[in-house]
Amino acid sequence: MKRKITLKHIARELDVSISTVSKALKNSEEISQDTKDKVQAFARLYNYKPNNIAISLKNKRTKNIGVIVPDIVHHFFTTVFRGIEKYANAKGYNVIVCVSDESFDKEVINMEMLANGSIDGFIMALSAETQRRNDFNHLREVTEQGIPLVLFDRVTDEIRCDKVIIDxxxxxxxxxxxxxxxxxxxxxxxxxxxxxxxxxxxxxxxxxxxxxxxxxxxxxxxxxxxxxxxxxxxxxxxxxxxxxxxxxxxxxxxxxxxxxxxxxxxxxxxxxxxxxxxxxxxxxxxxxxxxxxxxxQGELMGQAAAELLISKVEMEYDENDARNYQTRIIPTALIERESTVLS
Amino acid sequence: MKRKITLKHIARELDVSISTVSKALKNSEEISQDTKDKVQAFARLYNYKPNNIAISLKNKRTKNIGVIVPDIVHHFFTTVFRGIEKYANAKGYNVIVCVSDESFDKEVINMEMLANGSIDGFIMALSAETQRRNDFNHLREVTEQGIPLVLFDRVTDEIRCDKVIIDxxxxxxxxxxxxxxxxxxxxxxxxxxxxxxxxxxxxxxxxxxxxxxxxxxxxxxxxxxxxxxxxxxxxxxxxxxxxxxxxxxxxxxxxxxxxxxxxxxxxxxxxxxxxxxxxxxxxxxxxxxxxxxxxxQGELMGQAAAELLISKVEMEYDENDARNYQTRIIPTALIERESTVLS
DNA sequence: TATTAACACGAAACCGTTTTCGTAAGGCCG
DNA sequence: CGGCCTTACGAAAACGGTTTCGTGTTAATA
Incomplete structure (x- = not known):
């Protein structure tokens, strides 16, 4: 079993410091060409890839977004998900999906699990039970912590955040x-x-x-x-x-x-x-x-939601504070088929 | 905006060390009841929740599992996903989904993204292109690193790992x-x-x-x-x-x-x-x-896959090495409806 | 020859935890 | 009163990176 190699290993092997390795791999000006070549060659040889978790901890950015939907065996939600996933992936983000199963409790638990550092932001459609209970404290908690949130399709006026809906x-x-x-x-x-x-x-x-x-x-x-x-x-x-x-x-x-x-x-x-x-x-x-x-047009909705979310995630704090929340309305289209007589 | 509170904040506020706070929150014997009460009360008050990323880094366990499917707007795959998600969630795991879109390259890229520490193991169904090319080096790389892998439905004999299929x-x-x-x-x-x-x-x-x-x-x-x-x-x-x-x-x-x-x-x-x-x-x-x-019976497949994966993930290294890979065959059932004459 | 700037690198802090180990204080015993 | 054992806590290392700042060496300059 080939264990994953770390900066420390490279440093030890090449008899330089960890900082030097780190900088060499980023092609820093500080490091001589000789050393850079040596380090980069070694890294390539042993297929070095930085550890995402360590980077997340340092940057306080996970490059993960959390998606919570009421159901996944559901055509509309999967098309939305596809739109989210495509856009997110193109931007270098991964998507963690949780299914609330239309249950308030599961929705809350899932949000809490993810809100403790696992994700940079949420995209979600409310569960039926949440809408019935009209209880959105879990959403409020998350937004108050400064975690961006985008609601789609099943939204509420009670929460100030970006939204994507159809009319x-x-x-x-x-x-x-x-x-x-x-x-x-x-x-x-x-x-x-x-x-x-x-x-x-x-x-x-x-x-x-x-x-x-x-x-x-x-x-x-x-x-x-x-x-x-x-x-x-x-x-x-x-x-x-x-x-x-x-x-x-x-x-x-x-x-x-x-x-x-x-x-x-x-x-x-x-x-x-x-x-x-x-x-x-x-x-x-x-x-x-x-x-x-x-x-x-679920895919469009998903893409719009991901766009809104990622732009908020990557926004610097100052501008974010402007609270310029949007509600995007995705156009719908009536597709005429055989169940109506063509007039 | 209420920023997330950390051990350090609690420690500073209560004028104790970080280690004391950590132990107090875990109800360690080492800490006096007085201090524990104080710390726990403070933590509850400020709704302290440990940072998942830091814990992942420490434990080298993310409690995330990666699922790669060729398509998500697809009834069968979503039912499998539902089975995975249910079981995983019950076990405290989150699920990161990537869609390969039937493309070899996307499959490879997604695996590489996730393999650098983001997940504890993979569950996947091969893309059509991967099956056509018969190129499984990305899978081999991952298993050689000791990352557990479970293949379902679209599997290959070329890779030794757990599998879940129907006959x-x-x-x-x-x-x-x-x-x-x-x-x-x-x-x-x-x-x-x-x-x-x-x-x-x-x-x-x-x-x-x-x-x-x-x-x-x-x-x-x-x-x-x-x-x-x-x-x-x-x-x-x-x-x-x-x-x-x-x-x-x-x-x-x-x-x-x-x-x-x-x-x-x-x-x-x-x-x-x-x-x-x-x-x-x-x-x-x-x-x-x-x-x-x-x-x-996609949901059963998903559950079986998640069971196999999580048991491998949580297995100690020694037993894991036994290489006792299983192939579970999920029973199918012919559901008779109107498109066949009842004989 | 002394001063200084450029170069190349390392030490250390930091992100937020966990955990091992060390130790000060206090009480008990002989 | 000295030694020893608890008790209760803190220091520090570790996980794997990034980044700031300091520093030794060399070469250019005055």
Whole structure:
């Protein structure tokens, strides 16, 4: 086993001091060319690489960023992660991922673990439970310590920090308008039961669109489903009891499941009922009929979040103090597919 | 901004030495109860938490594990990751994720970045390019340094280390037999064009099953598709020119796309053609007809990989040297859904 | 020849811990 | 009263780097 070689080893072997080795490897002016050549050759030969941990301790910079997401087996979050990872990697940063599993406690524990020097900053989307409890002390603690924080998608107004979101309400509004313009009159909304900021905003957009076009907002056409549900009884009942000609769903799973149900009940999609979802994942693309959906452009969000974070991390203290927090809004796009009739 | 407090601060404030503070916080016998109370109270008050980096440097243990996967927007890899993360977190480890993007170079760079002290061990699935080039020097380098390595799913025989895989060939064989038993005679195989170990093994299993049941292996019934393809022309041609009554696909995307195509061409699924895929993702579950598929149990794989790695990491040097490398085979299960006729 | 500047390098502090070892003070015993 | 053992703590080394500052040697200059 070839143990990792350190400056000390090189110094001893070449009979010079550690400082000389360190400087020689950085091509310092202070060191004679002879010595530099000797040291560099030796280092190359034994494949010397400085120890990241030691450097982190010295610089008080880890070149790691912490990402906390509610779930990782989730198309949207993985696309965001991809955007983060790409940008971070290009900037020489590594990414530590923690999954909160939608749990407040796990979110807190993970943050605390990472906040003790492991990372230079956080990028995160709040867990459902955190949003429900409205308790953000763990975030406040971190920002008060001067650790940069960027929130994305699932954000809160309670915390002052950089944020990256889509305009959920606007996207929902446009999606709803798309349905209205194609002649739909009784548009249902399938949303989540648990409290999520984004769901609330999408619902607001839906209501706005209906009102703006003089359509009544019918509460009985709003179906609230558990985030992860097994059987279809409640949606089935909804299909049986309600009369509607289009559905806006706050995610693609709701949409695809609803389409299946509609088809099983003999409704033609999109002729009898048309559907629009959120999140442009594999399901939207490959289900049949394929799903018209709001593309949240996760990769762009991730990249924007990483940009904001790293710029804050690398900023000198003075300018950082200016507290010029940004909220970046990533544009969305409605991707038209077979689940809506082309008007 | 409340800066992080260190042992030194506490020591200065309480007018004791750093060593005393350190020992007092660890409840050492050496320190009087009075002093311990004083120190602990102060530490709690100022929310002292030891600096992870300093501890890592001292212990030569980072409590980080490095995970390198070819892709993260990918159902199977995320389930594996979930398994890793859960187990690792429970054991007090954090996970640094790097995406090789199926590129050899990125894989090498990522490994080198992490190998210089950032992590205690690696869990990885090889990139397609690495498998094609058959170049594993970066892995060898890491293991020679004594850094534990666990390979999963995309593994190689060239490297001696722990491995976690499914029995791909057996799973493919069983899936094929399932089709044969339901009376299918001309079974096609849709596999990847690029060289992947797992695809090769699945193909072998497919061939074995046919031969075992006295069916001819028809090379023209094997379609090799690019890993990520846009348009369907080659599969379309295949559907037009070949005669088959079942298809085994090496992943769920190939399967779902093929099913769509079949339906568009007027074939009934599963009556005229039945399909079996690999990977039990959202697509398999929610497409219509839903897809019969081989569940690779990614979460179990991830957990097994993390178990193996952490046990090696925490093992004392002596026992580690025994070189008792394991290859764990995670059982697969064929999940029967609507794309095959129930026999 | 004395002064000085340039050169090339080393000593030491520092980042924040842990841990070994040394030691001052106090009490007990003979 | 001297020796010894506890008790309770501090000094210092160590982990692996970076960086500031000091210094010995040499060569150029006055």
């Amino acid at each position: 959920d309400s606007r996207a929902a509004m446009e999606a709803t308008e798309r349905l209205i313009r194609s002649g739909r009159k009784r548009i249902a909304l399938f949303t989540t039961e648990t409290y999520l900021n984004v769901s609330a905003k999408r619902e607001a957009g839906y209501r706005q669109a209906l009102e703006a076009h003089g359509l009544p907002v019918l509460e009985e056409l709003i179906l609230r489903l558990p985030y992860q549900f097994e059987e279809e009884s409640s949606s089935l009942r909804f299909f049986r009891e309600q009369d509607f000609d289009a559905v806006l769903c706050v995610n693609e799973i709701f949409a695809v499941r609803a389409i299946r149900l509609a088809q099983q009940l003999g409704r033609r999609v999109p002729q009898d009922v048309s559907f629009v979802g959120f999140t442009d994942g594999l399901l939207s693309r490959y289900s049949s009929p394929s799903l018209t959906t709001v593309d949240q | 791909d060939s057996r799973a493919a064989m069983e899936a094929t037999e399932r089709l044969i038993r339901s009376g299918r005679k001309r079974i096609a195989l849709f596999t990847t064009e690029t060289y992947l170990n797992v695809s090769a093994k699945r193909e072998a299993g497919y061939r074995q099953a046919l031969e075992a049941h006295g069916l001819p292996v028809l090379e023209e019934l094997i379609l090799r598709l690019p890993y990520q393809f846009e348009e369907e022309s080659s599969s379309l041609r295949f559907f037009r020119e070949q005669d088959f009554d079942a298809v085994l696909c090496v992943n769920e995307i190939f399967a779902v796309r093929a099913i769509r195509l079949a339906q568009q061409l007027g074939r009934r699924v599963p009556q005229d053609v039945s399909f079996v895929g690999f990977t039990d993702g959202l697509l398999s579950r929610y497409s219509s007809p839903s897809l019969t598929t081989v569940d690779q």
